[in-house]
Amino acid sequence: MKRKIWTRIIFVVLIILLALTFYQLPFYVEKPGMAHELDTVVQVENGYHDKGKLMLTTVRMGRANIYNYLLAKVKKYEDIVPLNEVRDKDQTEEEYNVYQLYLMESSKNNAIQVAYSRAGKFVDSxxxxxxxxxxxxxxxxxxxxxxxxxxxxxxxxxxxxxxxxxxxxxxxxxxxxxxxxxxxxxxxxxxxxxxxxxxxxxxxxxxxxxxxxxxxIISDPKVKLKTESIGGPSAGLMFSLEIYNQLTKNDLTKGHSIAGTGTIDPDGTVGRIGGIDKKVVAADNEGAEIFFAPDDEITPEMKKAYPNIQSNYKEAVKAAKDIGTKMKIVPVKTFDDALNYLKALK
Known part of the structure; x- marks a missing residue:
C-alpha cells in the first residue's frame, strides 16, 4: 500500500517538474552563442577564396523557465534580462521576431553597400x-x-x-x-x-x-547571404568584411582566424551592440586570434542613464582579460578602421 502511495507521489512530482520546464518567466536568459565562419553564409558570384576565416559571433537568447533561470544565477557569462528590456511592453513575440529579421535584412543591405562601394563595384537599391x-x-x-x-x-x-x-x-x-x-x-x-x-x-x-x-539591393557581381537562422543587426561589420574579401583579389585574412561584431551604417560607421562579453567568449571558444569590437562613444546622456556603461571595446577587453585569452581585441569606429588593420596584418 505504501509503495503505491510513494509511486503516485513520485509520479505527481515528475509531472510538476516537467510542467515547470514549459512555464515561462518574464525574463530572457542571455549566454554565449557561436562564432560562425562567414564563407558559408556569404557567397559572392565568382568571388575569391581566403586562406583564413572571418567569423560572425552570436549570443543565445531564450525565454527563461525556472531551471535555466536558476542556472544563469550561478553560471558566469549568463545574464538574466527582464522582458521589458528586450522588447517593448506592447510588442508581441511575433512582432519582436519580425523586427529582428528586419534588422538583419537592413544590416545585410548596409554591408553590401559599404563593401561594394569600397571595392569599386556596382551597387544600387x-x-x-x-x-x-x-x-x-x-x-x-x-x-x-x-x-x-x-x-x-x-x-x-x-x-x-x-x-x-x-x-x-x-x-x-x-x-x-x-x-x-x-x-x-x-x-x-x-x-x-x-x-x-x-x-x-x-x-x-x-x-x-x-x-x-x-x-x-542590386549588385554586380551578385551576392547572396544565407541568414535564415540569425536575427539582429550586430553582424553588419563582419558581413561587410567578408563581402569585400570575396570581391577583391588580395586575401584580408592572410591565414588568420578573425572574429568580431558591430552594426554597420551605409557610410561605414560601426555601431554598438549588446552582449559583447559573451561574443568574446564565443570567439575564443572557436580559436579566434583577432576580435573586432566597436569603439563607440559614450555620450553624457548615456552615462547619466547608465552610470556604469562602458564602450563595447572596453567591455570586450575586460572579458578577454577575465577569461585569459590570447585573442587580440581591436577597437574599430568604421569599416575602414577594420579594413586598414587587416591590410597591414602580416
Missing amino acids: NYKGVYVLDVYPDMPAAKVLKPGDRITKIDGHSFESSEKFIDYVQKKQVADTITITFVRKGKEKNSTIQLAKFDHAEGKIGMGIGLVDDRE
Missing part, C-alpha cells in the same frame, strides 16, 4: 514597398495584416518611399476605405481596410501599422 513591423490590435489593419507582410500598392498606386505612402493615406478621411495589395510568404493578396483615427500617432488617420521601407 530597388524599392519593394512598405514592410509591416507591427500591427496595433485596436486598429483596422489588425483584421487583415500581420507583422512581416510587405505592402506594394494602395488603390492600385505604387510608391517610391514610405513617406509618400504615408502622405497618400493622410489625405484620406476617417472611415474611408482603401484597397491594399500586399505580399505574405511569397503570395500576393488584396484586401480592403477602413481607415480610423490613429491615437498612437497623435490622432492622425491610418490603418494602424508600424512600417519601414523595404529595399532590395
Whole structure:
C-alpha cells in the first residue's frame, strides 16, 4: 500500500517538474552563442577564396523557465534580462521576431553597400514597398495584416518611399476605405481596410501599422547571404568584411582566424551592440586570434542613464582579460578602421 502511495507521489512530482520546464518567466536568459565562419553564409558570384576565416559571433537568447533561470544565477557569462528590456511592453513575440529579421535584412543591405562601394563595384537599391513591423490590435489593419507582410500598392498606386505612402493615406478621411495589395510568404493578396483615427500617432488617420521601407539591393557581381537562422543587426561589420574579401583579389585574412561584431551604417560607421562579453567568449571558444569590437562613444546622456556603461571595446577587453585569452581585441569606429588593420596584418 505504501509503495503505491510513494509511486503516485513520485509520479505527481515528475509531472510538476516537467510542467515547470514549459512555464515561462518574464525574463530572457542571455549566454554565449557561436562564432560562425562567414564563407558559408556569404557567397559572392565568382568571388575569391581566403586562406583564413572571418567569423560572425552570436549570443543565445531564450525565454527563461525556472531551471535555466536558476542556472544563469550561478553560471558566469549568463545574464538574466527582464522582458521589458528586450522588447517593448506592447510588442508581441511575433512582432519582436519580425523586427529582428528586419534588422538583419537592413544590416545585410548596409554591408553590401559599404563593401561594394569600397571595392569599386556596382551597387544600387530597388524599392519593394512598405514592410509591416507591427500591427496595433485596436486598429483596422489588425483584421487583415500581420507583422512581416510587405505592402506594394494602395488603390492600385505604387510608391517610391514610405513617406509618400504615408502622405497618400493622410489625405484620406476617417472611415474611408482603401484597397491594399500586399505580399505574405511569397503570395500576393488584396484586401480592403477602413481607415480610423490613429491615437498612437497623435490622432492622425491610418490603418494602424508600424512600417519601414523595404529595399532590395542590386549588385554586380551578385551576392547572396544565407541568414535564415540569425536575427539582429550586430553582424553588419563582419558581413561587410567578408563581402569585400570575396570581391577583391588580395586575401584580408592572410591565414588568420578573425572574429568580431558591430552594426554597420551605409557610410561605414560601426555601431554598438549588446552582449559583447559573451561574443568574446564565443570567439575564443572557436580559436579566434583577432576580435573586432566597436569603439563607440559614450555620450553624457548615456552615462547619466547608465552610470556604469562602458564602450563595447572596453567591455570586450575586460572579458578577454577575465577569461585569459590570447585573442587580440581591436577597437574599430568604421569599416575602414577594420579594413586598414587587416591590410597591414602580416
